[in-house]
Amino acid sequence: xxxxxxxxxxxxxxxxxxxxxxxxxxxxxxxxxxxxxxxxxxxxxxxxxxxxxxxxxxxxxxxxxxxxxxxxxxxxxxxxxxxxxxxxxxxxxxxxxxxxxxxxxxxxxxxxxxxxxxxxxxxxxxxxxxxxxxxxxxxxxxxxxxxxxxxxxxxxxxxxxxxxxxxxxxxxxxxxxxxxxxxxxxxxxxxxxxxxxxxxxxxxxxxxxxxxxxxxxxxxxxxxxxxxxxxxxxxxxxxxxxxxxxxxxxxxxxxxxxxxxxxxxxxxxxxxxxxxxxxxxxxxxxxxxxxxxxxxxxxxxxxxxxxxxxxxxxxxxxxxxxxxxxxxxxxxxxxxxxxxxxxxxxxxxxxxxxxxxxxxxxxxxxxxxxxxxxxxxxxxxxxxxxxxxxxxxxxxxxxxxxxxxxxxxxxxxxxxxxxxxxxxxxxxxxxxxxxxxxxxxxxxxxxxxxxxxxxxxxxxxxxxxxxxxxxxxxxxxxxxxxxxxxxxxxxxxxxxxxxxxxxxxxxxxxxxxxxxxxxxxxxxxxxxxxxxxxxxxxxxxxxxxxxxxxxxxxxxxxxxxxxxxxxxxxxxxxxxxxxxxxxxxxxxxxxxxxxxxxxxxxxxxxxxxxxxxxxxxxxxxxxxxxxxxxxxxxxxxxxxxxxxxxxxxxxxxxxxxxxxxxxxxxxxxxxxxxxxxxxxxxxxxxxxxxxxxxx
Amino acid sequence: xxxxxxxxxxxxxxxxxxxxxxxxxxxxxxxxxxxxxxxxxxxxxxxxxxxxxxxxxxxxxxxxxxxxxxxxxxxxxxxxxxxxxxxxxxxxxxxxxxxxxxxxxxxxxxxxxxxxxxxxxxxxxxxxxxxxxxxxxxxxxxxxxxxxxxxxxxxxxxxxxxxx
Numbered sequence: 001x002x003x004x005x006x007x008x009x010x011x012x013x014x015x016x017x018x019x020x021x022x023x024x025x026x027x028x029x030x031x032x033x034x035x036x037x038x039x040x041x042x043x044x045x046x047x048x049x050x051x052x053x054x055x056x057x058x059x060x061x062x063x064x065x066x067x068x069x070x071x072x073x074x075x076x077x078x079x080x081x082x083x084x085x086x087x088x089x090x091x092x093x094x095x096x097x098x099x100x101x102x103x104x105x106x107x108x109x110x111x112x113x114x115x116x117x118x119x120x121x122x123x124x125x126x127x128x129x130x131x132x133x134x135x136x137x138x139x140x141x142x143x144x145x146x147x148x149x150x151x152x153x154x155x156x157x158x159x160x161x162x163x164x165x166x167x168x169x170x171x172x173x174x175x176x177x178x179x180x181x182x183x184x185x186x187x188x189x190x191x192x193x194x195x196x197x198x199x200x201x202x203x204x205x206x207x208x209x210x211x212x213x214x215x216x217x218x219x220x221x222x223x224x225x226x227x228x229x230x231x232x233x234x235x236x237x238x239x240x241x242x243x244x245x246x247x248x249x250x251x252x253x254x255x256x257x258x259x260x261x262x263x264x265x266x267x268x269x270x271x272x273x274x275x276x277x278x279x280x281x282x283x284x285x286x287x288x289x290x291x292x293x294x295x296x297x298x299x300x301x302x303x304x305x306x307x308x309x310x311x312x313x314x315x316x317x318x319x320x321x322x323x324x325x326x327x328x329x330x331x332x333x334x335x336x337x338x339x340x341x342x343x344x345x346x347x348x349x350x351x352x353x354x355x356x357x358x359x360x361x362x363x364x365x366x367x368x369x370x371x372x373x374x375x376x377x378x379x380x381x382x383x384x385x386x387x388x389x390x391x392x393x394x395x396x397x398x399x400x401x402x403x404x405x406x407x408x409x410x411x412x413x414x415x416x417x418x419x420x421x422x423x424x425x426x427x428x429x430x431x432x433x434x435x436x437x438x439x440x441x442x443x444x445x446x447x448x449x450x451x452x453x454x455x456x457x458x459x460x461x462x463x464x465x466x467x468x469x470x471x472x473x474x475x476x477x478x479x480x481x482x483x484x485x486x487x488x489x490x491x492x493x494x495x496x497x498x499x500x501x502x503x504x505x506x507x508x509x510x511x512x513x514x515x516x517x518x519x520x521x522x523x524x525x526x527x528x529x530x531x532x533x534x535x536x537x538x539x540x541x542x543x544x545x546x547x548x549x550x551x552x553x554x555x556x557x558x559x560x561x562x563x564x565x566x567x568x569x570x571x572x573x574x575x576x577x578x579x580x581x582x583x584x585x586x587x588x589x590x591x592x593x594x595x596x597x598x599x600x601x602x603x604x605x606x607x608x609x610x611x612x613x614x615x616x617x618x619x620x621x622x623x624x625x626x627x628x629x630x631x632x633x634x635x636x637x638x639x640x641x642x643x644x645x646x647x648x649x650x651x652x653x654x655x656x657x658x659x660x661x662x663x664x665x666x667x668x669x670x671x672x673x674x675x676x677x678x679x680x681x682x683x684x685x686x687x688x689x690x691x692x693x694x695x
Numbered sequence: 696x697x698x699x700x701x702x703x704x705x706x707x708x709x710x711x712x713x714x715x716x717x718x719x720x721x722x723x724x725x726x727x728x729x730x731x732x733x734x735x736x737x738x739x740x741x742x743x744x745x746x747x748x749x750x751x752x753x754x755x756x757x758x759x760x761x762x763x764x765x766x767x768x769x770x771x772x773x774x775x776x777x778x779x780x781x782x783x784x785x786x787x788x789x790x791x792x793x794x795x796x797x798x799x800x801x802x803x804x805x806x807x808x809x810x811x812x813x814x815x816x817x818x819x820x821x822x823x824x825x826x827x828x829x830x831x832x833x834x835x836x837x838x839x840x841x842x843x844x845x846x847x848x849x850x851x852x853x854x855x856x857x858x859x
Contacts, residue, residue: 004856004857005857007853007854007856007857008853008854008857010850010853011849011850011851011852011853011854011856011857012850012854013850014846014847014849014850014853015846015847015850015854017846017850018843018844018845018846018847018849018850019843037845040845040849044849044852047852052757055753059749060749060791060795062795062798062799063799064798064799065798065799065800067698067699069699070698070699278795280788280791280792280795281788283753284784285852285855285856286757287760287780287784288848288851288852288855289852290760290764291764291767291780292845292848292849292852294764294767294768295767295768295845296845298768300767300768300769300770301773301832301844302766302767302768302770302771302772302773302776302777303764303767303768303776304767304844304845304848305767305773305776305777305828305829305831305832306763306764306767306776306777306780306828307848307852308824308825308827308828308831308848309777309780309781309784309821309824309825309828310784311824311848311851311852311855312820312821312823312824312825312827312828313784313788313820313821313824314852314855315855316820318855321816359809359812359813359816360809360812360813361809362796362799362800362806362809364799364800376803377800377801377803377804377805379800379801379803379804380800380804380805380806381796381800381804381805381806381808381809381810382805382806382808382809383808383809383811383812390808392804392805411799415812415813415816416816417792417795417813
């Protein structure tokens, strides 16, 4: 402030002197001796250098814009090595000298040796300690104790020369060795199946509980935080902070306009507004100051006049001509209810609601998280006269779910570009896509346990049915229509034809839609939840077409439950639920879910003898616990598990190992697991499973 | 999934390059050091425009400006010097705008109108300032002492600083 006053005084004095110089040249010539001129010139140059310094230090302050046209990036399970490692560790106490990573990998090695390598827990632990479990010296030395072979100095130097950190190399080697003990082969791209691995399927195996038996003190084994069955939002990195914007800080009306989908009124509400300077012209005074400084020193009019241009631009920058004003947006969608994969054309329009020209309006539409823009751009930069509108049209591809458009970001600048105002404008638009599903060509491999109704389950006993099963001697009481009359005519024997007995099952499809399940091997591909929902839809069609009663539930924070039933009405309800229930949305919802609550809630809802088909990528221990718990209390569970694994990093590898162990443990506990490789169709996988079962 | 193309906006980028070219052409004819500085600045600026570096655009434009100032200081003619300095400032303004626009909206977005308005406004200011400068110069040669001009400019700078 003080400096400004000084500059003001100086400026006025200089102005007075210039007037004096014009009208009374004699007086002015007095003050203009060589020394004064030099001092003024140097001072101007100094100020100029300072302006450069300010520009360099402060730079530009432009708002960064979101990337709404890209869908949420899908990550494979095990993106964070630490968290996979803690799945193996549980609440184990750590020996002081070792890191958590080493402890976790050791536990993983022991588990795989125990399950796949033919070791007992004790010998496995011993083998890891002395390094005899693997021929890889890096892996052995990383996990082993003092008895283990140590990494030769030569190898360490070689690592150093190749620019690799020895620590990271050892981790990679250790994880690769663990994966190879578990029989996991490298995944191709797209992932070919690593399913159908021969796994011990004996019921009542003493090794049924993967890892948990090791630590009887901790009921839920690998629960890292000690809270029971809860899973925390792992932060899939998808949501671009749209939620924070809705905070009613500045001028928020908070009213969500429930206009019809095809809204075209200017009904947008301002959620937030923020103005700041950009510093676009910061440092332009250097032109004035250096021009004047150099001009005074060398007494050249051409250089001196450079100062005039600098002053012109500096004054312009400060003018803030045509500042940002009010705008409204509207949006229209040509197909509010598209089929999956159908292109939807979205048109967003910005209108100048102010009384003046708006020279710089930049619009970025709030494309829903799950949708990606395939054509055109949801961004627009334009200048608008009062009342004028401009619009941009882009295309998104229909995808299952209810997709609500987020607020559009409008960045407005004044004519000079030195002031920038960012606002979020909301206008409600929704795209709803409810797919319908085809029945599978293969029967669903359910558990052999059935109700008394005639239906799909193919039992292993002969009786009423349609498919031939066997013949036997006639017994009094057999129905006459089942007597093999041809044979009677031929041989005179009375035989009864037996048919394969078929009974219906009551099945509830449970889709795992917790945050953990929003994983997939391909960054811009579908998630395991997408796969699971599609599978649920197709299983529903298949099962109901064979006379079963089928219901639907989801494992998530939101409630999702349809009691078992069949018929057209019921089918439509299921399709709608699969399409629109927020629990099954294509991007994860926030919050925690409590698997234990789900178990007790399902218990109350399920009739005795109901079968469960649990569709889950098996990415965390709670998924397998859920299956086992329900199976133990008398609801036969079949697990269908889309394999979302990748093998790009040690974390991915270790997550694969963990999943493979979970599958083995479930199979040991007598729960059939259908491992569904990412690249395969559900039909193909079920065909293989059925073939194996009948063999 | 293709990432968004955030390279500088094409129209402003070309405008920036052309302004710089005019600036170097106008001042470079009168002295070799000025030509050298100008060509150096032009190369830095072009590279920065291509890569989208704000610091590079600022450095390049500053070098061109210094070249123009050198021409002026070595008794170069007034009009080319004024043109050159205006060109340097405009190249800087357009370049920084192009980069900012590319960063915020990307190349896919339609931005022609916005850029056009900005280019026209800045060019107008540049031409007007240079015109006023030339007017002062013409008036100044009519007998008014250089001292009056110096004090006038100095007062303008100080007042701008004080009121801004």
